[in-house]
Amino acid sequence: MHTSKKLALLLFATLLSAPLAAKELLNSSYDIARELFAEINPLFIAHWQQQSGETLTINQSHGGSSRQAQAILQGLRADVVTFNQSTDIDVLHQRGNLLPANWRERLANNASPYYSTMAFLVRKGNPKQISSWQDLAKPGVGLVFPNPKTSGNARYTYLGAYGDALQRFDNDDAKARNWVKTFLANVVVFDTGGRGATTSFVDRGLGDVLITFESEVNGIIKQYPDQQFERVVPPTNVLAEFPVAWIDRNIQRNGTEKQAKAYLEFLYSKAAQQVLARHFYRVHDADVVAATAAQFPATKLFKVEEVFSSWDAVQSNHFASGGVLDQLLAEGKR
Amino acid sequence: MSQTALNSSRRWIRPLLISLGVVLTLLLLVVPLVFIFVAAFSAGVGGLWQNLTEPDMLHAIGLTLLVAGLTVPINLIFGTLIAWCVTRFSFPGRRLLLTLIDIPFAVSPVVAGLLYLLLYGSNGPFASLLDQHDIQLMFAWPGLVMVTVFVSCPFVVRELVPLMSTLGTEQEEAAVLLGASGWQVFWHITLPNIRWALLYGVILTNARAVGEFGAVSVVSGTIRGQTNTLPLHIELLQQDYNTAGAFIAAALLTLIAIATLVVKAFLQWKLARQH
Numbered sequence: 324m325h326t327s328k329k330l331a332l333l334l335f336a337t338l339l340s341a342p343l344a345a346k347e348l349l350n351s352s353y354d355i356a357r358e359l360f361a362e363i364n365p366l367f368i369a370h371w372q373q374q375s376g377e378t379l380t381i382n383q384s385h386g387g388s389s390r391q392a393q394a395i396l397q398g399l400r401a402d403v404v405t406f407n408q409s410t411d412i413d414v415l416h417q418r419g420n421l422l423p424a425n426w427r428e429r430l431a432n433n434a435s436p437y438y439s440t441m442a443f444l445v446r447k448g449n450p451k452q453i454s455s456w457q458d459l460a461k462p463g464v465g466l467v468f469p470n471p472k473t474s475g476n477a478r479y480t481y482l483g484a485y486g487d488a489l490q491r492f493d494n495d496d497a498k499a500r501n502w503v504k505t506f507l508a509n510v511v512v513f514d515t516g517g518r519g520a521t522t523s524f525v526d527r528g529l530g531d532v533l534i535t536f537e538s539e540v541n542g543i544i545k546q547y548p549d550q551q552f553e554r555v556v557p558p559t560n561v562l563a564e565f566p567v568a569w570i571d572r573n574i575q576r577n578g579t580e581k582q583a584k585a586y587l588e589f590l591y592s593k594a595a596q597q598v599l600a601r602h603f604y605r606v607h608d609a610d611v612v613a614a615t616a617a618q619f620p621a622t623k624l625f626k627v628e629e630v631f632s633s634w635d636a637v638q639s640n641h642f643a644s645g646g647v648l649d650q651l652l653a654e655g656k657r
Numbered sequence: 658m659s660q661t662a663l664n665s666s667r668r669w670i671r672p673l674l675i676s677l678g679v680v681l682t683l684l685l686l687v688v689p690l691v692f693i694f695v696a697a698f699s700a701g702v703g704g705l706w707q708n709l710t711e712p713d714m715l716h717a718i719g720l721t722l723l724v725a726g727l728t729v730p731i732n733l734i735f736g737t738l739i740a741w742c743v744t745r746f747s748f749p750g751r752r753l754l755l756t757l758i759d760i761p762f763a764v765s766p767v768v769a770g771l772l773y774l775l776l777y778g779s780n781g782p783f784a785s786l787l788d789q790h791d792i793q794l795m796f797a798w799p800g801l802v803m804v805t806v807f808v809s810c811p812f813v814v815r816e817l818v819p820l821m822s823t824l825g826t827e828q829e830e831a832a833v834l835l836g837a838s839g840w841q842v843f844w845h846i847t848l849p850n851i852r853w854a855l856l857y858g859v860i861l862t863n864a865r866a867v868g869e870f871g872a873v874s875v876v877s878g879t880i881r882g883q884t885n886t887l888p889l890h891i892e893l894l895q896q897d898y899n900t901a902g903a904f905i906a907a908a909l910l911t912l913i914a915i916a917t918l919v920v921k922a923f924l925q926w927k928l929a930r931q932h
Binding site: 349351354357358382383384385386394396397398399400419516546576 | 726774778779784790793795798878879880881882883893896897898
């Protein structure tokens with residue numbers, strides 16, 4: 324074999340690269356957070372270097388957050404998780420006991436350094452005159468969002484629409500349910516993930532409205548300036564928290580307790596909150612909020628737990644096989 | 658039908674079939690291949706260089722070569738041993754063994770990945786043992802090698818078995834009678850006879866190892882710059898809206914495939930000259 328020497332060298336280099344490096348942190352995160360952490364990580368590395376003199380390497384793993392949680396349960400040694408669904412962190416406690424049940428109380432704001440809500444991306448000039456959830460169920464409006472079965476992003480869309488309907492109909496579930504059915508009937512395509520839905524809407528030109536996180540909507544507008552998309556934030560909306568946690572079992576084994584905690588606390592610092600706001604996430608730091616108020620339209624946010632009792636109930640009543648979502652989709656087809 | 662009518666219809670059919678073949682080859686093979694390279698260059702030479710020298714891309718290339726570089730020799734040795742075993746000896750369970758070898762072809766690669774994850778992951782039977790010795794198999798490069806060895810193991814065996822069955826054992830028996838050792842028999846009799854099939858098996862193994870996606874994606878954990886192979890990196894770049902980068906990675910994979918074919922042609926030419 325002619326290439327065997329080169330291969331041996333490469334092998335050697337790859338094997339060495341892991342143990343030689345100084346302290347490493349692995350952040351397991353959701354799908355669409357790549358650009359965000361690519362910007363935050365260097366800031367923290369510099370900050371940590373200054374504070375402790377230690378050079379840190381931060382590795383990123385991205386995927387659907389349920390899938391990421393599965394991987395951690397199966398042995399992926401992530402030091403911290405930065406997810407977009409608190410249920411996916413609860414799973415780490417319930418099924419693997421990798422962290423305590425009270426992980427929400429270990430950091431401020433429900434361990435959620437930033438939050439977002441849903442927004443609508445409409446085509447140039449908003450031809451269908453969309454301004455609220457109610458408008459989305461009108462006849463002739465084509466909707467694009469991922470499948471709530473596989474995407475946390477789309478679960479928020481579903482819950483946002485349902486929650487808004489419940490408020491409009493004074494908690495009359497039968498009426499709300501009926502409205503959600505017409506809303507779902509307007510869906511043109513159910514992609515499996517957020518990015519797939521974006522491609523359907525932008526590149527394939529499907530539908531009139533793309534529903535996704537506000538942060539993602541603004542990113543798309545910036546990414547495709549020539550299409551002149553417009554953003555609509557409905558007046559009532561669902562609060563989407565972005566919970567973070569260190570994985571106790573893994574940081575003990577990796578010896579990264581200090582670093583992991585400092586990393587997550589850093590997400591609450593002014594420097595990180597500025598980056599977050601620049602990526603169109605809503606933040607808590609008062610100064611940053613005041614400085615960026617213009618880019619975040621006022622909207623009345625409700626918590627999923629307030630409208631639907633609990634996430635567990637939502638999961639088993641709405642998203643489980645044969646649940647309300649399945650029923651409504653089936654009824655809508657008839 | 659008269660002879661002339663048959664001829665005229667033949668005259669008609671032949672160019673039609675040929676052009677159909679050419680058009681399909683163009684549409685299904687040549688155009689996509691060319692398109693990969695065109696799209697890869699769409700970012701310009703600067704963009705190409707920037708994407709290629711990006712640390713995560715470099716690591717993905719290195720990791721892919723590492724995985725293939727370990728998988729190929731493992732399967733070469735393993736495949737030759739198995740083929741030797743089932744064609745030179747008869748024993749109970751021989752057919753069963755041959756069938757078992759085909760399992761990686763029969764099951765979906767994703768299933769293969771999951772099998773390894775369930776077996777060697779932290780909920781598997783070996784979890785505590787691996788944990789005690791601080792050995793990380795899944796979500797690290799050894800796991801990638803393991804699943805790649807699994808999905809690509811039938812190639813060498815499947816190439817060797819039919820050939821070695823037809824070759825028979827006379828030459829080897831003669832060598833043994835003349836006093837050759839087992840190793841001498843293999844090196845001077847068997848190997849020269851099977852070298853083309855072996856080479857072909859290696860090339861298929863390599864192609865599969867380099868391009869494997871499904872099984873690898875299950876056990877990788879897709880940690881950038883750590884467990885991301887080239888095929889996984891393509892998906893990642895695509896989702897990052899970096900289409901040019903994705904096509905550059907795809908073009909690299911294509912180049913590796915072409916390089917493999919060139920090496921194969923060169924070896925064939927060199928071996929042919931020795932005779």
